[in-house]
Amino acid sequence: MTAIPPGSTIGILGSGQLGRMLAVAAAQLGYRCHIYAPESGPACDVAAAFTQGDYNDATSLAAFAKAVDIVTYEFENVDPRGIAHLAPIAPVRPGSRALDISRERPTEKGFVRDQGGTTAPFREVTSLAGLEAAVAEIGVPSILKTSMFGYDGKGQARLASPDDATAAWETVGGQPSVLESFVTFAHEFSIMLVRGLDGATVHYPAPLNVHRDGILATSTIPAPALVQTQVEAAVALTTKLAHALDYVGVLTCEFFATADGPVFNEMAPRVHNSGHWTIEGAVTSQFENHIRAICGLPLGSTALTGASVEMDNLIGDEADQWPALLAEGDAHLHLYGKHEARPGRKMGHVTRVWR
Structure with missing residues (x-):
């Protein structure tokens, strides 16, 4: 196993805030970052280079791969076919198999079940008639989610009655979807696991996650x-x-805590919003550990730096509270540099560590 040394260039697919925080962590270790995305975003402000291109543009992707020493990605909606243009030129970590499985909910849930995990009862749906049959089989209340591209509560519709099927199908735009039975749970939490190039793993303390309008609002340690x-x-x-994915980097899995044990909800093959607290709240942040992992470096400690930690997302115009947050003194404010605050848009976060 050969490490990619500091001074090398890390290519990041995606220009959002996760890429921004990865680039900051990489810079602290002496790496340069080169962003590739269809449009400029927060990550570009802190990176050494930016290539604007489509994720399926074979020529642009090949040129990008030649300009970097390794490639990673900040979000899972990259088409695995695009990865195929990169992999022969520069190593891609995590690999495309994680994208293949996580980008489609039915595939992801089937994979987790095959590995012995528990999921909510679900049925794949490709038509209104199929949705009506799925409702008859698994019942209501249930939730319809698009098979691909849904996040932060988008691409979802709840069904309280079989009569809601038509409206739900219209809400998801008639796209291939999955119908999931509601899970009775007490809490939501996530596991952020880091797997190194050598197969070694570390994980962070599990945060209690609270959502508002389908968007993560707070993550708190201890749960x-x-x-x-x-x-x-x-x-x-x-x-x-x-291990089954031969994964390298941060892998996040979200769970429901139920009376019968943890129920798997979703998998994200990347650094995750519920781990933003690790920047100040852990000895080694999730972003630094992801860089360490993909570059073949030793993984850092995931121990807490305080007795308790809380991270609050700043959604929309909540970011306008920055003067008051800075006045707190011990609040760690992160603003992502987005130019427009829209309802439901993540504009930043604030972390508080209590010792």
Whole structure:
């Protein structure tokens, strides 16, 4: 195993805030970052280079790959076919198999079940008639989610009655979807696991995640006692998934804490919003550990830097609170540099560490 040394260039697919924080962490270790995306974004402000191009543009992707020493990605909606243009030229970590599985919900849930995980009952749906049949089979309340591209509550519709099927199908635009039965749960939490190039793994303490309007609002450490009793099983499953994928980097799995144990919700093959607290709240942030992993460096400690930590997302015009947040003194403010604050848009976050 040969490490990619500081001074090398890391290519990042995607120009959002996750890419921005990856680039900052990489710079602290002496790496340069080169962003590739269809449009400029927050990551471009802190990177050494930016290539504007489509994720399926074979010529642009090949030129990008030749300009970097390794490629990673900041979000999972990159077409795996695009990765095929990169891999023969520069190593891509995590590999395309994680994208293949995580980008489509039915495939992802089937993979998790095959690895011994528990998911909500679900059915793949490709038509209104199929949705009506799925509702009859798994019942209501349930939730319809597009198979691809949904995030932060987008591409979803809830069904309280079988009569809601037509409206739900219209809400998701008649796209291929998955119908999931509602899960009765007490809490939501996530496991952020890091797997190195040598197969070694570390994981962060599991945060309690609270969502508002389908968007993560807060992540808090330590999580409630019920979550603590389910972390071991959730980590074991996440580790099993990472090994099965031959994964390198940060892998995040979201879970429901139920009376019967952890129920898998979603997998993200990347650094994750619920781990932003690690920048100040852990010895090594998720962003630095992702860079360490993909470059073949030793993984850093995931221990807490305080007794408790809370991260609050700043959504839309909540970012306008920056003067008051800075006046707190011990609040760690992160603004992503987005030019327009829209409802539901993540504009930044603030972390507080209590010692």
